[in-house]
Amino acid sequence: MFISVFKRCLLYSIFFFISLGCTQPKRELIVYAGKGMIFPIKEIVSQFEREHKVKIHAIYAGSNECLEAIKQSKKGDIFISGYLKAIKRANGLVKKHYFVAYHVPVLVVRKDFHQKIISFQDLANPQTRLGIGNPDMCAIGDIAQKIIKGSKFAHQILQNVHVKTPTVADLLDLLVAKDIDAAIIWEDMFKWPHVKDIAMIKIPTRLNDIQEIHVAVLATTTNEKLASQFAKYVSSKGKQIFKKFGFRITKN
Amino acid sequence: MKIREKLISAFLVVVLLVLSIEFANFTIQKRLSNQFKKTVENELLGTIAIAGLKASMYHAMFYADNYLNSGNEENKKGIEQEIKEIEKYKVLHEVYHIYHKSSLLGLINKKVTNFVNLLVQITLISPQRLSTKKIQSLEQKLHKSLSELSHIIEPMVEEHFFNAFKMEKEIKREILESHKILWEIGSGILSLILLWGIGISYYISKPLVKLTKAVERIGKGNLDMEVEVSSEDEIGQLARAFNAMVRNLKKITVSRNTFAKEVKERINTEQKLKASLREKEVLLKEIHHRVKNNMQVISSLFNLQTRYLKDENAIQVLKECQNRIRSMALIHESLYRSPNLIDIRFSEYVKQLANNLYASYKVNPERVKLFLDVEDIPLDIETAIPCGLIINELISNALKHAFPENKEGQIRVSMHLNPKGEVELQISDTGVGLPDGFSLENTESLGLKLVKLLSEQIRGKLEITKNQGTGFKIKFKKEHKEP
Numbered sequence: 032m033f034i035s036v037f038k039r040c041l042l043y044s045i046f047f048f049i050s051l052g053c054t055q056p057k058r059e060l061i062v063y064a065g066k067g068m069i070f071p072i073k074e075i076v077s078q079f080e081r082e083h084k085v086k087i088h089a090i091y092a093g094s095n096e097c098l099e100a101i102k103q104s105k106k107g108d109i110f111i112s113g114y115l116k117a118i119k120r121a122n123g124l125v126k127k128h129y130f131v132a133y134h135v136p137v138l139v140v141r142k143d144f145h146q147k148i149i150s151f152q153d154l155a156n157p158q159t160r161l162g163i164g165n166p167d168m169c170a171i172g173d174i175a176q177k178i179i180k181g182s183k184f185a186h187q188i189l190q191n192v193h194v195k196t197p198t199v200a201d202l203l204d205l206l207v208a209k210d211i212d213a214a215i216i217w218e219d220m221f222k223w224p225h226v227k228d229i230a231m232i233k234i235p236t237r238l239n240d241i242q243e244i245h246v247a248v249l250a251t252t253t254n255e256k257l258a259s260q261f262a263k264y265v266s267s268k269g270k271q272i273f274k275k276f277g278f279r280i281t282k283n
Numbered sequence: 284m285k286i287r288e289k290l291i292s293a294f295l296v297v298v299l300l301v302l303s304i305e306f307a308n309f310t311i312q313k314r315l316s317n318q319f320k321k322t323v324e325n326e327l328l329g330t331i332a333i334a335g336l337k338a339s340m341y342h343a344m345f346y347a348d349n350y351l352n353s354g355n356e357e358n359k360k361g362i363e364q365e366i367k368e369i370e371k372y373k374v375l376h377e378v379y380h381i382y383h384k385s386s387l388l389g390l391i392n393k394k395v396t397n398f399v400n401l402l403v404q405i406t407l408i409s410p411q412r413l414s415t416k417k418i419q420s421l422e423q424k425l426h427k428s429l430s431e432l433s434h435i436i437e438p439m440v441e442e443h444f445f446n447a448f449k450m451e452k453e454i455k456r457e458i459l460e461s462h463k464i465l466w467e468i469g470s471g472i473l474s475l476i477l478l479w480g481i482g483i484s485y486y487i488s489k490p491l492v493k494l495t496k497a498v499e500r501i502g503k504g505n506l507d508m509e510v511e512v513s514s515e516d517e518i519g520q521l522a523r524a525f526n527a528m529v530r531n532l533k534k535i536t537v538s539r540n541t542f543a544k545e546v547k548e549r550i551n552t553e554q555k556l557k558a559s560l561r562e563k564e565v566l567l568k569e570i571h572h573r574v575k576n577n578m579q580v581i582s583s584l585f586n587l588q589t590r591y592l593k594d595e596n597a598i599q600v601l602k603e604c605q606n607r608i609r610s611m612a613l614i615h616e617s618l619y620r621s622p623n624l625i626d627i628r629f630s631e632y633v634k635q636l637a638n639n640l641y642a643s644y645k646v647n648p649e650r651v652k653l654f655l656d657v658e659d660i661p662l663d664i665e666t667a668i669p670c671g672l673i674i675n676e677l678i679s680n681a682l683k684h685a686f687p688e689n690k691e692g693q694i695r696v697s698m699h700l701n702p703k704g705e706v707e708l709q710i711s712d713t714g715v716g717l718p719d720g721f722s723l724e725n726t727e728s729l730g731l732k733l734v735k736l737l738s739e740q741i742r743g744k745l746e747i748t749k750n751q752g753t754g755f756k757i758k759f760k761k762e763h764k765e766p
Binding site for chain 1: 375
């Protein structure tokens, strides 16, 4: 009797000590996302948090800024970027990535300026105040620069660039505030709530550079299982949410 | 479970417990130190981020001031560069403050965004086209924004340092606490191990003590006991074997006592038998002695009787009878003198018998020489008496008839065992020999008739030779009875 009780106590104590050594990974994720995807990501995050009883800290910034922060802090689980080049540049920091949707660059102009700018070439007009993203900080900046350089009037257009904003969201703010006349932003942003008095002009296909949005699991993750779960969630259920916010989930 | 298995499992449990304590200690230390490292790192790196943010904002303001006052494009580039730095530090600060969970994070982000927007707006304008008032207004906005941010950031930096210091103290306290808890748990487990060890040693030694006591009791001769051990280990097996041994020992002891009693009885019986045998031997000797004496008395009576007889034939008959009785008396004498009361030393007997006959018939041994070649063949009384009588008759016959008129000659008596195991008795003389036409079947001589009858009695084969005297050869099988 004494021996069996003692044996049981002994087993429990061993299990107790062993369980002390087994660390439960945190049910928390840090997600970096390009600011251009803030609305669908917010909804996906809140939906995932609700469904999986987890806490997600989302940081919205320019893709390059996100990448810089990941490199410096060595922290974070997920990186969602509308710029595949940024994910590829992350190289050793990305474990795996999944396609989510397409990011289509468009030209937007103030409605009261729409008569002067009706096509891409009109950006070369010296009176046009063009805003683009900072190529070192956000994806749209790099892409816009590339699109402009592809145009016959690249030189004139570049001379009209009045501002290079840190994020694409800033471009929209400036346009709405009429601080600039035109900007190259993402097509889906046209559906943002505070958008008013602006018109969209499609960039000619030969010049345009449609981007893929990818969700990547970072090598710095502390809970790979949960991070993978979230990444798969974004690339499956998340697609419809992206679609709802004006993103294309098919190329055409 | 065997003792070796018990000891090995006990050893393994102890090792496991010690390893568990060590593992727990290591894990707790590691976790605390990781937590410490992470917290301090977060706090310090957060501080660096916010300090970097603050520095970038001041730099940006410097460039903005210059740009607004000079309109120099280089300053504009400086503003753009600093905006990039501000954005970088803002994101970094946000990352580190996710762990810190600062309530001011949202406010700082908002203020930084406003500040950056202001900077962007400044880069959009051409200062040359702006009035001094407008420039001053922008400068004031910029300064105000930065001042507000500084007011939030300054205490935050201090808070970061304070938090780092506080956290370090907390972690150190937790490490000490965990040491204390581990020490208490370890002491408790060691005490349990000690108690368990005592229990195990008692558990193992108890049956051994029982066995030792049992062996001591058995050593003192107490076989009516059993050791009570219920365990299935080697000690249990030993105890069961020991009990079986005690039971067998008990049985053997009982058998030994019975056997000893039986041996004693047999020795007594043997002693009685020996005594009885000695008694009988004495009795038998006495009988032989008395028979010999009686025969000698008879012989003496015949001798006395002859003195009153005048008839030579009667005297002769009595003398012959006397010699026959003496030959038988000699046998009895030899018997009671023989060590086993059965065998007769025949060479001695024949010599004595012949001497008596020479004396009886008053024959000079120089005239009729006697040659004896008698082997000492042991013969029992049933054979010895007829043999003695045969020798008596034949020597008597030779002395009486073979050498008339004081004729000289020889008498030979020999007795040997032939290779077939038969006794060959020969009595021969060099006398006148048997008369012509002599036949043993038709003879009138009592002596020779007796010789024939006695030969048949011992199942002997009698042969007579008539070459230079007379010779008798009797072959018979020796029927010697074992004593």
